[in-house]
Amino acid sequence: MTPSTHPIFWRDPKLDFVELRQVLDGRDVSYSPHSHEEWSIGAILEGQSEFLCADRLHQVERGNLVMMNPNVVHACNPCHDSPWAYYMMHLDKEWLAQCLLDYGIRASSSWQDTRTDTLLSTAFYEEFVALCEYLMSVEYSSEEKQNALVGYFVGLFKYLNKVDGTPVQLFPNTLLPNNKLYEVADYLNLFCLEDTPIEVISAKFGFSTAYFVRAFKRHFNMTPHAYRLNKRVQLGQHALKEGQGIAEVAQAVGFSDQAHFQRVFKKRVAATPHQYRCSVS
Template sequence: MRGAKRRPLGDIVVDDIVEEDPVHRGLSGPMIPGRRRAVLYACAVWGYTGVVPPPERRPIAGGRDEARLWRVDTLGGLEVLRARYVEFTFPPHTHEEFMIAVTEGGAALPTYRGGAHRVGPSDVLVLNPGEVHGGGPARGYIWQYRAFYPGAGLMRRAGREIADAARDVPQFTAEVVRDPHVAALLRRAHVALEEPRSALERGARLLQALACLIARHASDRPPARRIAPEHRAVERARQYLEALPAENVTLETLAREAGLSAFHLCRVFRQRFGLSPHAYQTIARVRLAKALLTRGLAISQAAAEAGFYDQPHLTRHFKRILGVTPGRFLTR
Protein backbone atom coordinates (compact mmCIF):
# COMPACT_ATOMS: atom_id res chain seq x y z
CA MET A 1 0.00 0.00 0.00
CA ARG A 2 1.33 3.43 -0.85
CA GLY A 3 0.93 6.43 1.42
CA ALA A 4 1.96 10.03 0.85
CA LYS A 5 2.27 13.17 2.88
CA ARG A 6 3.61 16.65 2.23
CA ARG A 7 5.70 18.44 4.77
CA PRO A 8 7.43 21.86 4.68
CA LEU A 9 11.16 22.07 5.26
CA GLY A 10 12.22 25.71 5.34
CA ASP A 11 11.90 26.87 1.77
CA ILE A 12 11.49 23.30 0.47
CA VAL A 13 8.32 21.24 0.34
CA VAL A 14 8.99 17.51 0.51
CA ASP A 15 6.54 14.84 -0.62
CA ASP A 16 7.25 11.60 1.22
CA ILE A 17 5.89 8.55 -0.59
CA VAL A 18 6.41 5.34 1.33
CA GLU A 19 5.48 1.82 0.35
CA GLU A 20 3.78 0.61 3.52
CA ASP A 21 4.54 -3.03 4.15
CA PRO A 22 5.38 -5.16 7.19
CA VAL A 23 8.94 -5.69 6.03
CA HIS A 24 9.92 -2.03 5.86
CA ARG A 25 7.43 -0.26 8.12
CA GLY A 26 9.26 1.73 10.76
CA LEU A 27 12.70 1.49 9.14
CA SER A 28 12.85 5.14 8.06
CA GLY A 29 13.18 6.58 11.58
CA PRO A 30 14.64 9.96 12.49
CA MET A 31 17.93 10.84 10.88
CA ILE A 32 21.04 11.69 12.81
CA PRO A 33 20.90 15.49 13.37
CA GLY A 34 24.39 16.06 12.03
CA ARG A 35 23.43 14.50 8.71
CA ARG A 36 20.03 16.13 8.29
CA ARG A 37 20.98 19.06 6.08
CA ALA A 38 22.97 17.15 3.48
CA VAL A 39 20.50 14.28 3.51
CA LEU A 40 17.49 16.45 2.82
CA TYR A 41 19.38 18.39 0.18
CA ALA A 42 20.13 15.23 -1.72
CA CYS A 43 16.89 13.35 -1.14
CA ALA A 44 14.27 16.12 -1.36
CA VAL A 45 15.28 17.39 -4.78
CA TRP A 46 12.81 15.20 -6.62
CA GLY A 47 10.40 15.11 -3.69
CA TYR A 48 10.41 11.32 -3.59
CA THR A 49 11.54 8.94 -0.93
CA GLY A 50 10.50 5.36 -0.66
CA VAL A 51 11.49 1.79 -0.12
CA VAL A 52 12.00 -1.14 -2.41
CA PRO A 53 8.86 -3.31 -2.55
CA PRO A 54 9.24 -6.32 -0.26
CA PRO A 55 11.03 -9.07 -2.22
CA GLU A 56 11.04 -12.75 -1.40
CA ARG A 57 12.80 -13.35 1.92
CA ARG A 58 12.59 -17.09 2.40
CA PRO A 59 15.18 -19.51 0.97
CA ILE A 60 14.60 -20.31 -2.68
CA ALA A 61 15.92 -23.45 -4.34
CA GLY A 62 16.18 -24.38 -7.99
CA GLY A 63 16.53 -22.21 -11.06
CA ARG A 64 19.72 -21.22 -12.78
CA ASP A 65 22.22 -18.42 -12.66
CA GLU A 66 21.25 -15.44 -14.79
CA ALA A 67 23.08 -12.16 -15.31
CA ARG A 68 23.18 -9.26 -17.72
CA LEU A 69 26.07 -6.77 -17.83
CA TRP A 70 25.88 -3.74 -20.12
CA ARG A 71 27.22 -0.23 -20.51
CA VAL A 72 25.21 2.98 -20.66
CA ASP A 73 26.43 6.41 -21.76
CA THR A 74 24.50 8.32 -19.07
CA LEU A 75 26.57 10.97 -17.22
CA GLY A 76 29.71 10.04 -19.10
CA GLY A 77 29.15 6.30 -19.03
CA LEU A 78 29.26 3.37 -16.61
CA GLU A 79 28.62 -0.35 -16.52
CA VAL A 80 25.56 -1.81 -14.81
CA LEU A 81 24.66 -5.39 -13.89
CA ARG A 82 21.42 -7.20 -13.11
CA ALA A 83 21.94 -10.68 -11.70
CA ARG A 84 20.16 -13.63 -10.11
CA TYR A 85 22.66 -16.15 -8.80
CA VAL A 86 21.73 -19.55 -7.43
CA GLU A 87 25.11 -21.29 -7.28
CA PHE A 88 27.68 -18.94 -8.80
CA THR A 89 30.32 -17.58 -6.41
CA PHE A 90 32.85 -14.88 -7.29
CA PRO A 91 36.51 -15.57 -6.53
CA PRO A 92 38.43 -12.76 -4.79
CA HIS A 93 38.84 -9.91 -7.27
CA THR A 94 38.84 -6.11 -7.57
CA HIS A 95 37.36 -3.39 -9.78
CA GLU A 96 38.90 -0.16 -11.00
CA GLU A 97 35.54 1.49 -10.36
CA PHE A 98 33.23 1.69 -7.36
CA MET A 99 30.79 -1.19 -6.92
CA ILE A 100 27.33 -0.23 -5.66
CA ALA A 101 24.92 -3.17 -5.36
CA VAL A 102 21.35 -3.16 -4.05
CA THR A 103 19.88 -6.54 -3.17
CA GLU A 104 16.35 -7.14 -4.46
CA GLY A 105 15.75 -10.66 -3.22
CA GLY A 106 17.28 -13.56 -1.34
CA ALA A 107 20.50 -13.23 0.65
CA ALA A 108 24.23 -13.25 0.05
CA LEU A 109 27.40 -13.68 2.06
CA PRO A 110 30.09 -11.67 0.24
CA THR A 111 33.57 -11.42 1.69
CA TYR A 112 35.42 -8.09 1.90
CA ARG A 113 37.20 -5.88 4.42
CA GLY A 114 38.46 -8.84 6.41
CA GLY A 115 35.31 -10.89 6.77
CA ALA A 116 32.00 -12.19 5.44
CA HIS A 117 28.98 -9.87 5.63
CA ARG A 118 25.40 -11.01 5.16
CA VAL A 119 23.24 -8.84 2.90
CA GLY A 120 19.51 -9.16 2.33
CA PRO A 121 16.65 -7.35 0.62
CA SER A 122 17.14 -3.56 0.37
CA ASP A 123 20.70 -3.77 1.73
CA VAL A 124 23.27 -1.79 -0.26
CA LEU A 125 26.87 -2.89 -0.66
CA VAL A 126 29.33 -0.11 -1.54
CA LEU A 127 32.98 -0.93 -2.30
CA ASN A 128 35.67 1.59 -3.14
CA PRO A 129 37.89 1.06 -6.20
CA GLY A 130 40.54 -1.59 -5.63
CA GLU A 131 38.87 -3.31 -2.66
CA VAL A 132 39.20 -7.09 -2.82
CA HIS A 133 35.89 -8.94 -2.57
CA GLY A 134 34.25 -12.24 -3.50
CA GLY A 135 31.45 -14.59 -2.53
CA GLY A 136 27.91 -15.23 -3.62
CA PRO A 137 24.50 -16.40 -2.40
CA ALA A 138 24.10 -17.49 1.20
CA ARG A 139 23.53 -21.21 1.60
CA GLY A 140 20.01 -22.16 0.58
CA TYR A 141 19.24 -18.75 -0.93
CA ILE A 142 19.36 -17.05 -4.29
CA TRP A 143 20.97 -13.62 -4.59
CA GLN A 144 19.09 -11.20 -6.82
CA TYR A 145 20.62 -7.74 -7.11
CA ARG A 146 21.34 -4.73 -9.29
CA ALA A 147 24.78 -3.15 -9.41
CA PHE A 148 26.41 0.02 -10.70
CA TYR A 149 30.12 0.44 -11.48
CA PRO A 150 30.69 4.22 -11.57
CA GLY A 151 34.20 5.54 -12.04
CA ALA A 152 35.93 7.82 -9.56
CA GLY A 153 35.27 10.82 -11.82
CA LEU A 154 31.51 10.32 -11.76
CA MET A 155 31.46 9.86 -7.97
CA ARG A 156 33.60 12.98 -7.50
CA ARG A 157 31.20 14.88 -9.72
CA ALA A 158 28.16 13.71 -7.75
CA GLY A 159 29.78 14.89 -4.51
CA ARG A 160 30.73 18.21 -6.08
CA GLU A 161 27.19 18.76 -7.33
CA ILE A 162 25.85 18.58 -3.76
CA ALA A 163 28.18 21.22 -2.33
CA ASP A 164 28.81 23.16 -5.56
CA ALA A 165 32.52 23.08 -4.74
CA ALA A 166 35.55 20.97 -5.56
CA ARG A 167 35.54 17.65 -3.72
CA ASP A 168 37.81 14.64 -3.40
CA VAL A 169 36.56 11.24 -4.51
CA PRO A 170 34.14 10.07 -1.78
CA GLN A 171 35.03 6.99 0.26
CA PHE A 172 32.76 4.50 1.99
CA THR A 173 33.60 2.50 5.10
CA ALA A 174 30.27 0.99 6.25
CA GLU A 175 30.21 -2.77 5.93
CA VAL A 176 26.59 -2.71 4.72
CA VAL A 177 24.39 0.33 4.01
CA ARG A 178 20.95 -0.38 5.43
CA ASP A 179 18.94 2.57 4.17
CA PRO A 180 15.62 1.75 2.42
CA HIS A 181 15.37 5.24 0.90
CA VAL A 182 18.77 5.06 -0.77
CA ALA A 183 18.01 1.50 -1.89
CA ALA A 184 14.78 2.69 -3.53
CA LEU A 185 16.54 5.53 -5.36
CA LEU A 186 19.29 3.21 -6.61
CA ARG A 187 16.79 0.63 -7.79
CA ARG A 188 14.70 3.24 -9.63
CA ALA A 189 17.80 4.62 -11.31
CA HIS A 190 18.91 1.14 -12.36
CA VAL A 191 15.48 0.32 -13.82
CA ALA A 192 15.56 3.61 -15.74
CA LEU A 193 18.93 2.63 -17.22
CA GLU A 194 17.53 -0.73 -18.34
CA GLU A 195 14.14 0.30 -19.71
CA PRO A 196 13.44 2.68 -22.61
CA ARG A 197 13.46 6.00 -20.76
CA SER A 198 14.46 9.51 -21.84
CA ALA A 199 18.08 10.58 -21.49
CA LEU A 200 16.89 13.36 -19.18
CA GLU A 201 15.18 10.93 -16.78
CA ARG A 202 18.12 8.53 -16.80
CA GLY A 203 20.61 11.24 -15.96
CA ALA A 204 18.43 12.81 -13.27
CA ARG A 205 17.64 9.54 -11.51
CA LEU A 206 21.23 8.32 -11.57
CA LEU A 207 22.66 11.60 -10.30
CA GLN A 208 20.01 11.80 -7.58
CA ALA A 209 20.72 8.27 -6.36
CA LEU A 210 24.49 8.71 -6.27
CA ALA A 211 24.25 12.12 -4.61
CA CYS A 212 21.89 10.81 -1.92
CA LEU A 213 24.18 7.86 -1.23
CA ILE A 214 27.15 10.18 -0.83
CA ALA A 215 25.25 12.71 1.28
CA ARG A 216 24.06 10.06 3.72
CA HIS A 217 26.83 7.48 3.81
CA ALA A 218 30.20 8.73 2.53
CA SER A 219 32.83 8.97 5.23
CA ASP A 220 33.39 12.65 4.34
CA ARG A 221 29.87 13.95 3.70
CA PRO A 222 29.76 17.17 1.65
CA PRO A 223 27.94 20.20 3.09
CA ALA A 224 24.69 21.09 1.37
CA ARG A 225 24.32 24.13 -0.84
CA ARG A 226 21.39 26.38 0.05
CA ILE A 227 18.68 26.81 -2.56
CA ALA A 228 18.42 30.13 -4.38
CA PRO A 229 15.37 30.80 -6.59
CA GLU A 230 17.30 31.01 -9.91
CA HIS A 231 14.12 32.13 -11.68
CA ARG A 232 15.77 33.14 -14.96
CA ALA A 233 17.84 29.97 -15.15
CA VAL A 234 14.95 27.58 -14.60
CA GLU A 235 12.78 29.57 -17.00
CA ARG A 236 15.42 29.06 -19.70
CA ALA A 237 15.32 25.34 -18.99
CA ARG A 238 11.53 25.29 -19.10
CA GLN A 239 11.42 27.17 -22.39
CA TYR A 240 13.93 24.72 -23.86
CA LEU A 241 11.70 21.76 -22.92
CA GLU A 242 8.62 23.52 -24.29
CA ALA A 243 10.32 24.42 -27.57
CA LEU A 244 11.87 20.99 -28.16
CA PRO A 245 9.72 18.44 -26.34
CA ALA A 246 10.58 15.57 -28.67
CA GLU A 247 14.34 16.06 -28.38
CA ASN A 248 16.12 13.43 -26.30
CA VAL A 249 17.97 16.13 -24.38
CA THR A 250 20.48 15.05 -21.76
CA LEU A 251 20.62 16.47 -18.26
CA GLU A 252 24.01 17.97 -19.02
CA THR A 253 22.67 19.83 -22.08
CA LEU A 254 19.70 21.22 -20.18
CA ALA A 255 21.97 22.31 -17.32
CA ARG A 256 24.26 24.15 -19.76
CA GLU A 257 21.23 25.87 -21.28
CA ALA A 258 20.19 27.03 -17.82
CA GLY A 259 23.71 27.95 -16.71
CA LEU A 260 23.50 25.78 -13.57
CA SER A 261 25.00 22.54 -12.34
CA ALA A 262 22.89 19.50 -13.20
CA PHE A 263 21.99 18.63 -9.62
CA HIS A 264 21.19 22.23 -8.67
CA LEU A 265 19.04 22.61 -11.78
CA CYS A 266 16.90 19.62 -10.81
CA ARG A 267 16.52 21.01 -7.32
CA VAL A 268 15.49 24.56 -8.23
CA PHE A 269 13.37 23.42 -11.20
CA ARG A 270 11.22 21.33 -8.90
CA GLN A 271 11.04 24.15 -6.37
CA ARG A 272 9.83 26.55 -9.07
CA PHE A 273 7.41 24.34 -11.02
CA GLY A 274 6.59 21.49 -8.66
CA LEU A 275 7.89 18.91 -11.15
CA SER A 276 11.24 17.39 -12.02
CA PRO A 277 12.61 18.36 -15.45
CA HIS A 278 11.93 14.91 -16.89
CA ALA A 279 8.35 14.91 -15.56
CA TYR A 280 7.82 18.33 -17.17
CA GLN A 281 9.28 16.99 -20.42
CA THR A 282 6.83 14.07 -20.41
CA ILE A 283 3.87 16.42 -19.97
CA ALA A 284 5.12 18.59 -22.84
CA ARG A 285 5.41 15.48 -25.02
CA VAL A 286 1.88 14.38 -24.18
CA ARG A 287 0.58 17.83 -25.12
CA LEU A 288 2.42 17.62 -28.43
CA ALA A 289 1.06 14.13 -29.11
CA LYS A 290 -2.46 15.34 -28.36
CA ALA A 291 -2.06 18.20 -30.86
CA LEU A 292 -0.72 15.79 -33.51
CA LEU A 293 -3.65 13.42 -32.98
CA THR A 294 -6.06 16.32 -33.34
CA ARG A 295 -4.44 17.11 -36.70
CA GLY A 296 -5.15 13.56 -37.91
CA LEU A 297 -1.87 11.69 -37.33
CA ALA A 298 -2.02 8.00 -36.47
CA ILE A 299 -1.28 7.15 -32.87
CA SER A 300 1.99 5.38 -33.74
CA GLN A 301 3.17 8.35 -35.81
CA ALA A 302 2.18 10.86 -33.14
CA ALA A 303 4.10 8.80 -30.57
CA ALA A 304 7.27 8.86 -32.67
CA GLU A 305 7.06 12.57 -33.49
CA ALA A 306 6.39 13.52 -29.88
CA GLY A 307 9.50 11.72 -28.61
CA PHE A 308 7.98 8.51 -27.23
CA TYR A 309 9.65 5.18 -27.91
CA ASP A 310 6.53 3.51 -29.25
CA GLN A 311 2.74 3.58 -29.13
CA PRO A 312 2.44 1.74 -25.76
CA HIS A 313 4.89 4.24 -24.26
CA LEU A 314 2.68 7.12 -25.39
CA THR A 315 -0.50 5.35 -24.30
CA ARG A 316 0.79 4.79 -20.78
CA HIS A 317 1.70 8.44 -20.21
CA PHE A 318 -1.30 9.81 -22.15
CA LYS A 319 -3.69 7.87 -19.90
CA ARG A 320 -1.74 8.79 -16.76
CA ILE A 321 -1.78 12.52 -17.51
CA LEU A 322 -5.06 13.04 -19.41
CA GLY A 323 -7.14 10.23 -17.96
CA VAL A 324 -7.96 8.57 -21.29
CA THR A 325 -6.02 6.55 -23.84
CA PRO A 326 -5.16 8.10 -27.24
CA GLY A 327 -7.67 5.76 -28.89
CA ARG A 328 -10.46 6.87 -26.58
CA PHE A 329 -9.45 10.51 -27.11
CA LEU A 330 -9.88 10.08 -30.88
CA THR A 331 -13.36 8.57 -30.50
CA ARG A 332 -14.71 11.25 -28.16
Protein backbone atom coordinates in the same frame (compact mmCIF):
# COMPACT_ATOMS: atom_id res chain seq x y z
CA MET B 1 14.94 -14.76 -24.16
CA THR B 2 17.96 -14.62 -21.85
CA PRO B 3 17.89 -17.47 -19.26
CA SER B 4 17.35 -16.23 -15.68
CA THR B 5 20.69 -17.78 -14.69
CA HIS B 6 22.56 -15.49 -17.11
CA PRO B 7 23.58 -11.99 -16.02
CA ILE B 8 22.17 -9.05 -17.96
CA PHE B 9 24.44 -6.04 -18.47
CA TRP B 10 23.10 -2.57 -19.18
CA ARG B 11 25.30 0.11 -20.75
CA ASP B 12 24.70 3.33 -22.65
CA PRO B 13 27.45 4.75 -24.90
CA LYS B 14 26.31 8.24 -23.91
CA LEU B 15 26.72 7.36 -20.22
CA ASP B 16 30.08 5.62 -20.32
CA PHE B 17 30.68 6.29 -16.62
CA VAL B 18 28.15 3.70 -15.45
CA GLU B 19 27.55 -0.02 -15.91
CA LEU B 20 24.70 -2.04 -14.42
CA ARG B 21 24.36 -5.80 -13.96
CA GLN B 22 21.16 -7.69 -13.13
CA VAL B 23 21.17 -11.31 -11.95
CA LEU B 24 17.78 -12.92 -11.40
CA ASP B 25 18.94 -16.43 -10.41
CA GLY B 26 22.45 -16.43 -9.01
CA ARG B 27 22.33 -19.42 -6.69
CA ASP B 28 25.11 -21.11 -8.70
CA VAL B 29 27.19 -17.95 -9.02
CA SER B 30 30.67 -18.13 -7.53
CA TYR B 31 33.00 -15.14 -7.30
CA SER B 32 36.69 -15.33 -6.54
CA PRO B 33 38.08 -12.37 -4.58
CA HIS B 34 38.53 -9.52 -7.04
CA SER B 35 38.44 -5.74 -7.30
CA HIS B 36 37.13 -3.05 -9.64
CA GLU B 37 38.56 0.28 -10.72
CA GLU B 38 35.14 1.86 -10.15
CA TRP B 39 33.10 2.66 -7.04
CA SER B 40 30.38 0.01 -6.81
CA ILE B 41 26.99 -0.37 -5.18
CA GLY B 42 24.60 -3.30 -5.20
CA ALA B 43 21.16 -4.31 -3.96
CA ILE B 44 20.23 -7.82 -2.82
CA LEU B 45 16.84 -8.56 -4.39
CA GLU B 46 16.30 -12.11 -3.13
CA GLY B 47 18.02 -14.56 -0.82
CA GLN B 48 21.02 -14.31 1.45
CA SER B 49 24.72 -14.06 0.77
CA GLU B 50 28.10 -13.58 2.38
CA PHE B 51 29.80 -10.32 1.49
CA LEU B 52 33.55 -10.18 2.06
CA CYS B 53 34.95 -6.65 1.73
CA ALA B 54 38.67 -6.34 2.44
CA ASP B 55 38.92 -8.34 5.70
CA ARG B 56 35.32 -7.68 6.83
CA LEU B 57 32.66 -10.38 6.44
CA HIS B 58 28.98 -9.43 6.34
CA GLN B 59 25.79 -11.48 6.09
CA VAL B 60 23.44 -9.64 3.73
CA GLU B 61 19.94 -10.33 2.44
CA ARG B 62 17.03 -8.78 0.60
CA GLY B 63 16.80 -5.10 1.54
CA ASN B 64 20.54 -4.60 1.97
CA LEU B 65 22.73 -2.29 -0.09
CA VAL B 66 26.42 -3.18 -0.38
CA MET B 67 29.18 -0.75 -1.34
CA MET B 68 32.75 -1.27 -2.51
CA ASN B 69 35.51 1.29 -2.93
CA PRO B 70 37.74 1.24 -6.01
CA ASN B 71 40.49 -1.41 -5.90
CA VAL B 72 39.22 -2.97 -2.65
CA VAL B 73 39.23 -6.76 -2.85
CA HIS B 74 35.81 -8.26 -2.24
CA ALA B 75 33.55 -11.21 -3.03
CA CYS B 76 29.82 -11.73 -2.61
CA ASN B 77 28.45 -15.26 -2.90
CA PRO B 78 25.06 -16.83 -2.11
CA CYS B 79 24.58 -18.84 1.06
CA HIS B 80 24.11 -22.57 0.53
CA ASP B 81 20.85 -23.40 -1.29
CA SER B 82 19.70 -19.80 -1.01
CA PRO B 83 17.99 -18.18 -4.00
CA TRP B 84 19.95 -15.10 -4.92
CA ALA B 85 19.16 -12.13 -7.11
CA TYR B 86 20.80 -8.73 -7.20
CA TYR B 87 21.62 -5.51 -9.01
CA MET B 88 25.24 -4.31 -9.14
CA MET B 89 26.28 -0.90 -10.44
CA HIS B 90 29.79 0.35 -11.17
CA LEU B 91 30.46 4.10 -11.40
CA ASP B 92 33.57 5.81 -12.70
CA LYS B 93 35.18 7.36 -9.62
CA GLU B 94 36.29 10.53 -11.44
CA TRP B 95 32.77 11.18 -12.69
CA LEU B 96 31.30 10.54 -9.26
CA ALA B 97 33.88 12.69 -7.47
CA GLN B 98 33.25 15.60 -9.86
CA CYS B 99 29.50 15.21 -9.44
CA LEU B 100 29.81 15.35 -5.65
CA LEU B 101 32.04 18.42 -5.91
CA ASP B 102 29.59 20.19 -8.24
CA TYR B 103 26.77 19.68 -5.75
CA GLY B 104 28.79 20.67 -2.69
CA ILE B 105 28.85 17.18 -1.18
CA ARG B 106 32.62 16.93 -1.29
CA ALA B 107 35.26 19.63 -1.14
CA SER B 108 37.63 18.10 -3.69
CA SER B 109 37.45 16.57 -7.16
CA SER B 110 39.85 13.85 -6.00
CA TRP B 111 38.14 10.59 -5.15
CA GLN B 112 37.68 9.87 -1.44
CA ASP B 113 36.76 6.37 -0.29
CA THR B 114 33.49 5.81 1.51
CA ARG B 115 33.54 4.13 4.91
CA THR B 116 30.34 2.10 4.73
CA ASP B 117 30.27 -1.49 3.43
CA THR B 118 26.56 -2.17 3.92
CA LEU B 119 23.49 -0.01 4.36
CA LEU B 120 20.09 -1.09 5.66
CA SER B 121 17.74 1.71 4.66
CA THR B 122 14.35 1.00 3.14
CA ALA B 123 14.23 4.39 1.41
CA PHE B 124 17.67 4.23 -0.24
CA TYR B 125 17.20 0.56 -1.09
CA GLU B 126 13.86 1.07 -2.80
CA GLU B 127 15.11 4.19 -4.61
CA PHE B 128 18.16 2.31 -5.87
CA VAL B 129 16.08 -0.60 -7.19
CA ALA B 130 13.77 1.90 -8.89
CA LEU B 131 16.82 3.65 -10.38
CA CYS B 132 18.10 0.37 -11.82
CA GLU B 133 14.72 -0.38 -13.36
CA TYR B 134 14.64 3.16 -14.77
CA LEU B 135 18.06 2.73 -16.40
CA MET B 136 17.09 -0.57 -18.00
CA SER B 137 13.86 0.86 -19.41
CA VAL B 138 13.79 1.94 -23.06
CA GLU B 139 11.23 4.65 -22.31
CA TYR B 140 13.68 7.27 -21.06
CA SER B 141 16.45 9.25 -22.73
CA SER B 142 20.12 9.19 -21.79
CA GLU B 143 19.78 12.70 -20.38
CA GLU B 144 16.85 11.68 -18.19
CA LYS B 145 18.80 8.68 -16.95
CA GLN B 146 21.84 10.82 -16.12
CA ASN B 147 19.64 13.21 -14.15
CA ALA B 148 18.20 10.27 -12.23
CA LEU B 149 21.70 8.98 -11.44
CA VAL B 150 22.88 12.37 -10.22
CA GLY B 151 19.78 12.86 -8.07
CA TYR B 152 20.13 9.50 -6.36
CA PHE B 153 23.85 9.68 -5.62
CA VAL B 154 23.76 13.28 -4.40
CA GLY B 155 21.15 12.21 -1.86
CA LEU B 156 22.98 9.00 -0.93
CA PHE B 157 26.32 10.71 -0.36
CA LYS B 158 24.74 13.45 1.73
CA TYR B 159 23.48 10.66 3.95
CA LEU B 160 26.79 8.75 3.94
CA ASN B 161 28.63 11.89 5.03
CA LYS B 162 26.41 12.01 8.10
CA VAL B 163 26.84 8.29 8.77
CA ASP B 164 30.60 8.53 8.36
CA GLY B 165 30.68 11.52 10.68
CA THR B 166 32.78 13.49 8.23
CA PRO B 167 31.87 17.19 7.75
CA VAL B 168 31.66 18.05 4.06
CA GLN B 169 34.02 20.99 4.30
CA LEU B 170 36.65 18.98 6.18
CA PHE B 171 36.95 15.95 3.88
CA PRO B 172 40.76 15.76 3.48
CA ASN B 173 42.75 14.06 0.76
CA THR B 174 43.61 10.49 1.60
CA LEU B 175 47.36 9.97 1.52
CA LEU B 176 48.71 6.44 1.24
CA PRO B 177 51.21 5.54 3.97
CA ASN B 178 54.80 5.07 2.90
CA ASN B 179 54.95 1.37 2.05
CA LYS B 180 57.13 -0.29 -0.55
CA LEU B 181 54.34 -2.74 -1.37
CA TYR B 182 52.53 0.10 -3.14
CA GLU B 183 55.53 0.39 -5.45
CA VAL B 184 55.22 -3.30 -6.26
CA ALA B 185 51.49 -2.94 -6.89
CA ASP B 186 52.19 -0.04 -9.27
CA TYR B 187 54.75 -2.21 -11.04
CA LEU B 188 52.25 -5.07 -11.39
CA ASN B 189 49.67 -2.64 -12.78
CA LEU B 190 52.08 -1.20 -15.32
CA PHE B 191 53.54 -4.53 -16.42
CA CYS B 192 50.54 -6.79 -15.87
CA LEU B 193 50.81 -8.17 -19.41
CA GLU B 194 54.29 -9.53 -18.74
CA ASP B 195 54.82 -12.94 -17.15
CA THR B 196 57.80 -11.92 -15.04
CA PRO B 197 58.21 -14.59 -12.32
CA ILE B 198 57.17 -13.48 -8.84
CA GLU B 199 60.63 -14.50 -7.62
CA VAL B 200 62.20 -11.96 -9.99
CA ILE B 201 59.78 -9.21 -8.95
CA SER B 202 60.34 -9.81 -5.23
CA ALA B 203 64.13 -9.67 -5.71
CA LYS B 204 63.80 -6.48 -7.78
CA PHE B 205 62.21 -4.77 -4.77
CA GLY B 206 64.50 -6.30 -2.18
CA PHE B 207 62.16 -8.92 -0.71
CA SER B 208 62.54 -12.64 -0.24
CA THR B 209 59.84 -14.40 -2.25
CA ALA B 210 58.16 -16.06 0.74
CA TYR B 211 58.00 -12.81 2.73
CA PHE B 212 56.86 -10.81 -0.29
CA VAL B 213 53.94 -13.13 -1.12
CA ARG B 214 52.78 -13.22 2.53
CA ALA B 215 53.09 -9.46 3.01
CA PHE B 216 51.42 -8.61 -0.30
CA LYS B 217 48.47 -10.91 0.38
CA ARG B 218 48.08 -9.58 3.90
CA HIS B 219 48.08 -5.98 2.62
CA PHE B 220 46.02 -6.33 -0.59
CA ASN B 221 43.95 -9.45 0.28
CA MET B 222 45.23 -11.02 -2.93
CA THR B 223 48.44 -12.79 -3.94
CA PRO B 224 50.72 -10.95 -6.41
CA HIS B 225 49.77 -13.46 -9.13
CA ALA B 226 46.03 -13.00 -8.48
CA TYR B 227 46.52 -9.22 -8.43
CA ARG B 228 48.14 -9.37 -11.88
CA LEU B 229 45.36 -11.60 -13.25
CA ASN B 230 42.74 -9.24 -11.81
CA LYS B 231 44.32 -6.32 -13.68
CA ARG B 232 44.33 -8.33 -16.91
CA VAL B 233 40.63 -9.08 -16.47
CA GLN B 234 39.94 -5.36 -15.96
CA LEU B 235 41.73 -4.59 -19.23
CA GLY B 236 39.76 -7.36 -20.88
CA GLN B 237 36.49 -5.86 -19.68
CA HIS B 238 37.37 -2.50 -21.23
CA ALA B 239 38.21 -4.15 -24.55
CA LEU B 240 35.07 -6.31 -24.60
CA LYS B 241 32.88 -3.25 -23.95
CA GLU B 242 34.43 -1.71 -27.04
CA GLY B 243 33.26 -4.70 -29.06
CA GLN B 244 36.59 -6.42 -29.67
CA GLY B 245 36.59 -10.15 -30.41
CA ILE B 246 37.07 -12.53 -27.48
CA ALA B 247 40.04 -14.40 -28.96
CA GLU B 248 41.67 -11.08 -29.86
CA VAL B 249 41.12 -9.72 -26.34
CA ALA B 250 42.44 -12.89 -24.70
CA GLN B 251 45.71 -12.60 -26.56
CA ALA B 252 45.96 -8.83 -26.06
CA VAL B 253 45.61 -9.04 -22.27
CA GLY B 254 48.22 -11.74 -21.79
CA PHE B 255 46.41 -15.10 -21.79
CA SER B 256 47.87 -18.07 -23.60
CA ASP B 257 44.53 -19.07 -25.10
CA GLN B 258 40.86 -18.15 -25.12
CA ALA B 259 39.88 -21.01 -22.80
CA HIS B 260 42.28 -19.82 -20.09
CA PHE B 261 40.98 -16.26 -20.44
CA GLN B 262 37.40 -17.48 -20.14
CA ARG B 263 38.12 -19.48 -16.95
CA VAL B 264 39.89 -16.60 -15.21
CA PHE B 265 37.34 -14.04 -16.42
CA LYS B 266 34.32 -16.03 -15.23
CA LYS B 267 35.79 -16.56 -11.75
CA ARG B 268 36.06 -12.80 -11.26
CA VAL B 269 33.10 -11.46 -13.23
CA ALA B 270 30.69 -14.42 -12.81
CA ALA B 271 29.92 -14.13 -16.50
CA THR B 272 31.57 -15.42 -19.64
CA PRO B 273 33.33 -12.90 -21.87
CA HIS B 274 30.51 -13.36 -24.41
CA GLN B 275 27.83 -12.65 -21.78
CA TYR B 276 29.74 -9.60 -20.60
CA ARG B 277 30.19 -8.17 -24.09
CA CYS B 278 26.46 -8.37 -24.81
CA SER B 279 24.40 -5.61 -23.18
CA VAL B 280 20.99 -4.02 -23.31
CA SER B 281 20.77 -0.26 -23.78
